[in-house]
Amino acid sequence: MSSLIRHVTMDSADPYVLATFWAKVLGGSLADDDFPGDPEAVVTAAAATLLFVRNDERKTVKNRVHLDLQPQDRTRDEEVERLLSLGATLQGDHRRPDGSGWVTLLDPEGNEFCVERSAGELAARRRDR
Missing domain, CATH: 3.30.720.110 (Signal recognition particle alu RNA binding heterodimer, srp9/1)
Structure with a gap:
């Protein structure tokens, strides 16, 4: 049996704010237990499930x-x-x-x-x- 991709995970300085943007982009929604300041936020949409996790390191290079x-x-x-x-x-x-x-x-x-x-x-x- 093979594996499934459960989330696409992205580091973020502010997971809730970035997840809110992506929820609008994808026509999805944030998890009911996600609030401003949380260290993680999940967006569920028909296209994908994205997980945003706090990372205090700033993005400095192109995404891989x-x-x-x-x-x-x-x-x-x-x-x-x-x-x-x-x-x-x-x-x-x-x-x-x-x-x-x-x-x-x-x-x-x-x-x-x-x-x-x-x-x-x-x-x-x-x-x-």
């Missing part, structure tokens, strides 16, 4: 692992705008004229993540070929 997001009910561009309004910042725009590519954003603590084209955008591209 990052999340790639695929919007479900909006375009990539609409999702990027939504995430920016939630507190993400633009790190790099890798969109190409043909619609391929991705956008790299930073969460409120500087962790990189990418936004790819939605499934609908990919399907439309395949139909247009």
Whole structure:
């Protein structure tokens, strides 16, 4: 029998604040027993379960692992705008004229993540070929 991934765990200066951001991003929720100041916070969403744990060391280099997001009910561009309004910042725009590519954003603590084209955008591209 193989193992399952239970959580994707991220170090955080403030687990509750960062978990609140990611809960909004993923349309998920924090655990009922998570409160400001807690050393851990869990976000449960349809896409994944993320665990944020307090770590007082500041992030200084690029993540070795990052999340790639695929919007479900909006375009990539609409999702990027939504995430920016939630507190993400633009790190790099890798969109190409043909619609391929991705956008790299930073969460409120500087962790990189990418936004790819939605499934609908990919399907439309395949139909247009």
